[in-house]
Amino acid sequence: MWVDAGYKWVNVGNEWAVVRLFKEHPDTKALFPKFKDIPLEQLGNNEDLRKHGTTVLRALGNIFRQKGNHSVNVKELADTHINKHKIPPYNFTLITNVASVVLTEMYPGEMTKPMQDSFSKVFKIICSDLEQLYKAANFQG
Ligand code: HEM
Numbered sequence: 001m002w003v004d005a006g007y008k009w010v011n012v013g014n015e016w017a018v019v020r021l022f023k024e025h026p027d028t029k030a031l032f033p034k035f036k037d038i039p040l041e042q043l044g045n046n047e048d049l050r051k052h053g054t055t056v057l058r059a060l061g062n063i064f065r066q067k068g069n070h071s072v073n074v075k076e077l078a079d080t081h082i083n084k085h086k087i088p089p090y091n092f093t094l095i096t097n098v099a100s101v102v103l104t105e106m107y108p109g110e111m112t113k114p115m116q117d118s119f120s121k122v123f124k125i126i127c128s129d130l131e132q133l134y135k136a137a138n139f140q141g
Helices: 006-014 017-024 026-031 047-065 071-083 090-106 113-136
Strands: none
Touching: 017 026, 017 047, 017 090, 026 090, 047 071, 047 090, 071 113, 090 113
């Protein structure tokens, strides 16, 4: 079920998966101090956002590569997103759903129905592991 797609995440990052999150869920932009005051139309050319997209998707690719043994990576992610960025946990479901859509658009040949189902399962596991860590830290945003 674990999909070795790490290298693809970096490409998808360059295709503005984060901009898509802002378009489909406008409230999420306010959670990013660096981007919240920049109009969406201008973010497509924003170098900081491009770098951020690559950072996020590389981190996600690293989680995938652990094939389930990702507790250290997921803990790090929960720690910074709880304590530093103060991100409510449901946002992980939003971003992983957007990532699935973007991936399917970019790689329609490879993202067959069974492959999409595998991605959904993996994303659900990651989101549910994050939720547990958020509960343990008593933070819901
Ligand atoms: C599985 C999904 C995600 C991954 C893999 C991820 C990964 C990362 C990484 C690696 C960083 C930089 C290092 C750090 O501070 O931890 C980061 C920063 C950040 N993330 Fe996430 N993230 C995810 C989801 C989200 C979501 C859903 C939000 C909010 C809607 C968010 C908001 C932020 C913010 C505000 C920063 C700081 C950006 C800056 O000012 O440079 N992240 N994320």
